[in-house]
Amino acid sequence: EDKVVQSPLSLVVHEGDTVTLNCSYEVTNFRSLLWYKQEKKAPTFLFMLTSSGIEKKSGRLSSILDKKELFSILNITATQTGDSAIYLCAPHASQGAQKLVFGQGTRLTINP
Amino acid sequence: DAGVTQSPTHLIKTRGQQVTLRCSPKSGHDTVSWYQQALGQGPQFIFQYYEEEERQRGNFPDRFSGHQFPNYSSELNVNALLLGDSALYLCASSLKPGQGRYEQYFGPGTRLTVT
Numbered sequence: 503e504d505k506v507v508q509s510p511l512s513l514v515v516h517e518g519d520t521v522t523l524n525c526s527y528e529v530t531n532f533r534s535l536l537w538y539k540q541e542k543k544a545p546t547f548l549f550m551l552t553s554s555g556i557e558k559k560s561g562r563l564s565s566i567l568d569k570k571e572l573f574s575i576l577n578i579t580a581t582q583t584g585d586s587a588i589y590l591c592a593p594h595a596s597q598g599a600q601k602l603v604f605g606q607g608t609r610l611t612i613n614p
Numbered sequence: 615d616a617g618v619t620q621s622p623t624h625l626i627k628t629r630g631q632q633v634t635l636r637c638s639p640k641s642g643h644d645t646v647s648w649y650q651q652a653l654g655q656g657p658q659f660i661f662q663y664y665e666e667e668e669r670q671r672g673n674f675p676d677r678f679s680g681h682q683f684p685n686y687s688s689e690l691n692v693n694a695l696l697l698g699d700s701a702l703y704l705c706a707s708s709l710k711p712g713q714g715r716y717e718q719y720f721g722p723g724t725r726l727t728v729t
Contacts, residue, residue, distance in 0.1 A: 506656075533716060534716050536716070536717065536718070538720075543702065543704075543722045543723040543725075544618075544704070544720040544721055544722045544723060545657070545704070545720045546720075547717055547718075547719060547720075550716060550717050590656055590657075592656075594716045596711060596716075600645070600647070600662065600708060600711055600716055600718065601647075601659045601662065601670055601672070602647070602649075602657070602659060602706075602718060603659070604649075604656030604657045604658070605656050606654075606655060606656050607655075607656050
């Protein structure tokens with residue numbers, strides 16, 4: 503059965519701190535891994551990683567995918583209160599369709 | 615460029631009733647996936663539609679059914695509602711498999727409460 507585990511489940515830091523969010527996965531027919539940010543309702547797409555390596559977005563967010571060890575890390579540097587959200591990791595499993603398998607998410611709170 | 619839209623925003627139903635949720639995909643997308651997100655959990659895949667057919671289904675009972683129309687919009691139907699069906703129902707749009715891009719873009723969701 504497909505499985506995604508995110509850690510920590512909850513994290514509280516001060517503005518300006520750097521955070522690292524973890525995601526380990528076991529899915530069949532793995533194609534890529536996506537990260538989303540969920541503030542109110544709709545998860546907002548952040549990254550898609552298809553190869554082991556690093557991808558950056560907005561300068562403060564970066565992510566690593568390790569397809570051999572089956573994990574991904576999302577880093578946020580110089581955190582801001584607007585980064586407070588739930589961060590969801592979702593490996594994409596393809597079996598004729600495109601199914602995202604979500605973890606429970608990490609609830610990140612940035613205090614001023 | 616219109617994003618993914620869903621209706622209604624909120625819905626309150628009684629156990630045993632039936633409900634229909636609607637979704638219009640992002641402009642240029644032809645594939646719709648439905649997810650159920652219970653409180654404190656990540657979204658769970660219900661099913662995906664493209665070319666007006668259900669392509670893959672998650673671990674949901676037959677009470678959950680769907681449809682895709684020629685204009686790519688989609689409906690999710692849930693029959694014989696249970697209290698446990700209370701959740702945020704998310705629709706995501708994407709390009710169909712084989713197009714080389716796997717990102718799914720989510721709509722704002724429909725909050726369903728079953729009493």
